[in-house]
Every structure is written in C-alpha cells, then in structure tokens.
Amino acid sequence: MNNNKVDKYIAQLSIDCVIFGFQNKELKVLVSKFKYGNNLWGLPGGYILKTESIEKAAARILKERTSLNNIYLEQFRVFGNENRIVKSEHRTQIRRDLKIYDAIEFNETTINWMTDRFVCIGFYALVDINKVKPIPGELDATIEWKKIKDLPTLTHDHKEIIDHALIALRRNLDEKILGFNLLPETFTMKDVQELYETIYDKPFARNNFQKKILDLNVLERLEKKFTGAQNKAPFLYRFIKNEQKKK
Amino acid sequence: MNNNKVDKYIAQLSIDCVIFGFQNKELKVLVSKFKYGNNLWGLPGGYILKTESIEKAAARILKERTSLNNIYLEQFRVFGNENRIVKSEHRTQIRRDLKIYDAIEFNETTINWMTDRFVCIGFYALVDINKVKPIPGELDATIEWKKIKDLPTLTHDHKEIIDHALIALRRNLDEKILGFNLLPETFTMKDVQELYETIYDKPFARNNFQKKILDLNVLERLEKKFTGAQNKAPFLYRFIKNEQKKK
DNA sequence: GCAAAAGTGTTAGTCTTACACCCATGA
C-alpha cells in the first residue's frame, strides 16, 4: 500500500473491527500494537475502497487479520466526534513516527490523509478463537488476543468502541442466536453456559439454562464426551443453522 | 451554498433523516420532492462539516427542515452499498437537472462531488407533528408529511432506509420509552394506545395496555378531558422525563 | 334511562425461577 490510498479509498471514513473470541471463560478481543507510537494499541481497522460496499470492506479487513472467510460480522454504531484523531492526544506522535517509519510509503500527503479527522463505522465480529491465526496488519508490530477485562490502554476512542460492541453483542445474543459463532464445531452445554455467563457477567441456573437453550431448537445432540473425569459424561452438541427441524 | 461544499464537507459521506410524526392514527414521514428530476422524492439529508460531529450534523439538518431544536434523534444504521448514487437509476437525470437548475451554484466539480458514490448514515427522529413547520431545503420543491403506508416512490435506497428506521423504532420504543416524543405535551391513554397500535400495526387490549404504560412510572395524571362526547371523560397525562418520582 | 367509552378488578394461562432428585463416571 502506498500513496494511492488517497485515490483508492474514501477519505475520512474508516472501519474498526471488534473481533470477539472466547477462551478459558474469558471474552477476548483482537488488538494490535502499532509499529509507530510508544506502546500504542488499537483495534484492527481499515479503509473503504471507493468501489466496495462497507460490508465487503469489513469482511476484507477481517480476512486480512484472521485469514478467515465467512466470519459473522455486523455493524453496530458510527463514531463521529469532530475531534476524532485530529485532536487525539496521540496524533502528533503518530504523524512523526509514520514519517520515520517509512518515509517512502508515507509521504506528507499520505500522512495528512491518514491523520485527518475520521468518521469510523464500528463492526463487531464473532469467531471461533481456535480457528484464528492472527496476522499483523501493515502498521502492526504485533496482533494479540487480550482479555476484555484486562485491555491495554487503547488509542483514540477505541475503548469506547469496544464498550459499545459489547452492548450490541449482549443485545443481539439471544435475539439473533449469535453465541454459537464463538464456540467450536461441537461443544457441551457447560461450554454454552460459561459463554453466556462470561458475556453477561452473571451466573445462570444450570437446569433452567439448559432448558432455555434446548428450547431454541437449534442444537443437535451428538455422542457423549468422555473426559476421564469421574462423573457423568456430558453430551456434545452441534449448532444447526437452518431450522429445518423446527418443531 | 456553493462550490465550497467540496471544501467544507466530508466527501462521500452523508446523513439521511427519517423524521417520524404521528397524526390521525397514521405514522408519517417527512419527505421532499426535489426541484430537479421528474417527481423525484427523497429523505431530508445533508452533509457533515469537517469540523462537526455526526450528531451535530444530524441535529443541524433537522433544524433546517423543521425549525425545531432538541429533537429526539438517534443513528440506527449505515447504508454503504458500493453502487449508492453512482449506479442509481436517477443519477444521469439528477446530474443533468442540477446543471440546468443553477449552473452557477452547481458547476462540474460540485456536481461530480454531489453525485459521487456516497455512504449514508441513517438517523431517525421523533417529533410532535403539530410543532413542525416543514421548511424545504435548498434543493427541495416541496417538503411534506407522507403516510408511511402510502409513500411516493423514493430515490435510491430511501425506502429501505425508512424500513430500517421503523425496525429500529419498534426495537427501541419500549426499551428506551420513546413513544412520548411523538405525542403532544398532554394526551389521553387512548392516544398512547393508538400510537402503539399504529407503530406495531397490531391491536392491544385496552386494560392491559393501560396497566403496562402506567407501570412504567413515567406519566403524571392530570385533569380530565371533557370532549362533549356522551361518555366518561378520560384523564389527560403528561410525560415526566426525570424519573425522580420512581417508586 | 341509555349508549358509548373510560376505569378497574379478577382469573386463567404461560413463562421464569428455585429446589430436588437421580444417574453415570472413574478412582
């Protein structure tokens, strides 16, 4: 990528992705440490090609960072404060470091373009964390899963974006039956319950939870899972998308 | 307004407003017939100043068309298809008519800017229809309230935008207690019920509805309203925003 | 007094929540 950013992409409009994963009873988010700046972290983001829909742009950005296709993703809010980026505390440092980092790629025009005021469309994505091999973007030193309860300090308003993404996730989890996007192909009922308890940050009664989930009629019961633990082996389940089996 | 559109506003990003009003048991939307085009209708919209937040831009656009401040408004979705406007069936006509309409205001550069591909942020607004004196925008021949069930054919994807606005309104009506923004200062319970029945397009049981609404603890009961009808006079109510009186 | 419509109460049904019990598993 180079100066033709200025020609290829829509100006002053970006996409930031809150990529949720679930592991060890923790909700995690994929965040990058940038090559520039001093220990500067932020959400994976990108720009929108002039010839590309915002949904395709988001899917492309996600693929770049996770190498996955067909990720569940959804826009949830636009962040459009007038001081986004331009008046950010980090802007001066970013401008300087971009110049140092690669003066050929990032000439004055490009840097001005990149550090102008931006309106940002927030998307959240739900992935099976085990399937993701995080790939750093062109400006990322590293890209890592971080616990949502233990995030590093993030640039700009990225913490606020994550907060809103979690609100949207909670709001849609039941209505759109999204949770299974965060689980592997097969899972136990306990896995589902721990996922829900993590997302909502509150406990659920075991039997009632099972009843509620099974009543959704979206799970297929498979064989038992023998773990070697000295207790009854739990059933495995698989999520069935098309509700052809609707009762 | 003139060529400095190109300098003042963010390019390729617009705001369209779905302004809801309620009258005669009908949900209505404020739409404009444009000066250009042939009987071309669309949503009140506008651009975002480079120095202005999207919320302030939406409020400004609303004020321009309704002369009201402090309107309830909320963003609900971004419309970002790659073919918005550029590949619209109306684009050629709009370009030609803009040139004819005012060749001084709208030179080639401006027309190109205005008919480029646009990403649009949808806001919906809720107003007391009696307080609004609709004001045509610079490109509007007329601006009128139209029944949502009897809309003229609209440009681009504006019908789709209204559909999504209604979905968002329904989704938020109870959760955020929005309905009273569509009613005058004082109203009867029947008014509220008719509003709800119109929005959800289904009937509610009178007694249960009253109980549900009163249980919200956001209404203050005022004097009775004597209409001259030969039946019991209904109470008037007023919406109280701050729930200081919370039981 | 009467029709119309507002106000209120009461019951039946459904859904949610809490408690209880039994069963499979491997040491």
Place this chain on the structure above:
DNA sequence: TCATGGGTGTAAGACTAACACTTTTGC
C-alpha cells in the same frame, strides 16, 4: 462405594393475556 458433576422433573412465583364488571358522560 463414593465423590463429582450431568440430566431431568416439579412446584412456586411472576408475568401476561383474556374476560368481566362498574362508572361517568351527554343526549
């Protein structure tokens, strides 16, 4: 046989939906 945790059943409570009855108003 025992501790552990999984599967399931049932009853109490809360909420919702349906029905019924009374009251006010102006003719």
